[in-house]
Amino acid sequence: MKGKVVSNTKLNDKYYLMEIECEEFVNKAKPGHFMMVKAQQYDYLYDPLLRRPFGVCDIERGRFKILYVLIGKGTNLLSQIKINSTIEFSEPLGNTFKYNGGKKVAMVGGGVGIAPLLFLARYLKNQGTEIDLYYGGKTEDDILMIDEFKKYCSHIIVTTENGKVGQKGIVTEPLQKNILQYDKIYACGPKKMLEATTKIAVENKIPIEVSLDERMACGMGACLGCLIYLKNDNGEIEQKRCCVEGPVFDGSKIVWSNQ
16 A cells, blocks of 8 residues: 655654554554555665554554654664655454443553554444553653543553652552453553553453564464464463464463563
8 A cells, every 4th residue: 555644753862753644544443453654765775674564553544653763773764754755555454453342441541552542432422431541651752642542541640750740650550559440451551561461450350452563574374473372271382373373362361471
C-alpha cells in the first residue's frame, strides 16, 4: 500500500508521530493491528533492506498515525520524511485485541508501547466501556499524548522513575492497589512491565491481553524471527509467530521466562 504523509511531528528528542493518509488502510485497520513500513529514503536504494514494524496508533477520517522512537537507521530515515511525501507500507497485519472487556477496564502502557492503546481506547469508549490508563516511563520524555487519552479515559495515572511527572516509581505499583476495580486488563510496553502486569492480573483472576513488541523481519511469518512461547490448554509449551498469531496474546499463557 501507499499513502501520503500528512504530518511528521517531532514530539521531543526521542519520539515522533507520523500521520498518513490512506483510506484503504484505515478501512481495514482494527485495534491491535500493525504494519511494516518502508524506511528507504529513495526507491533506487535498498538500505535498509527490511521494513520496520509499527502498531496502529490511531485512525480518523481516512488517516492513521504511527508513533516511533529514534533508535536506529530506519527510524532516523523516517524522521526525515517530508510532508506530502509518498510512503509505502503493508496492509494491516496480525491479530487484534478482543473487545469483550467488560464495563470497566485498565490499560497499562510504557514508552512507545502506549501507541496501540490509543486506538483501542477510542474503540472501547465508543462501545461504552469505562477506561483507566496507567502510563509509565523512565523520564518525562516517555510520557506522550496525554491530551489525546483524556478524550477516552476516566482516570490517567502517570508514573516516572525519576518522579519528574506523575508519581515516582513504576506503573504496576498503582495498578496493584486498584486491580480489583477492573473486568479486564490491556497492556503494551517493555517485557518486564508486561510480565509484572500479567502476574498481578493472574493473581487476581482478571483476564489480560498483552501486545508484544518483538523484532520482526518479514511480518508474514516466513522468517520465524519473532517466535514466542505459549502454554496451550494442556499445559504444553508451543511456539507462536508474533507477527501472525500475534502480536496480541493472552498474557496468562505466555512463558515469560523464555521471552
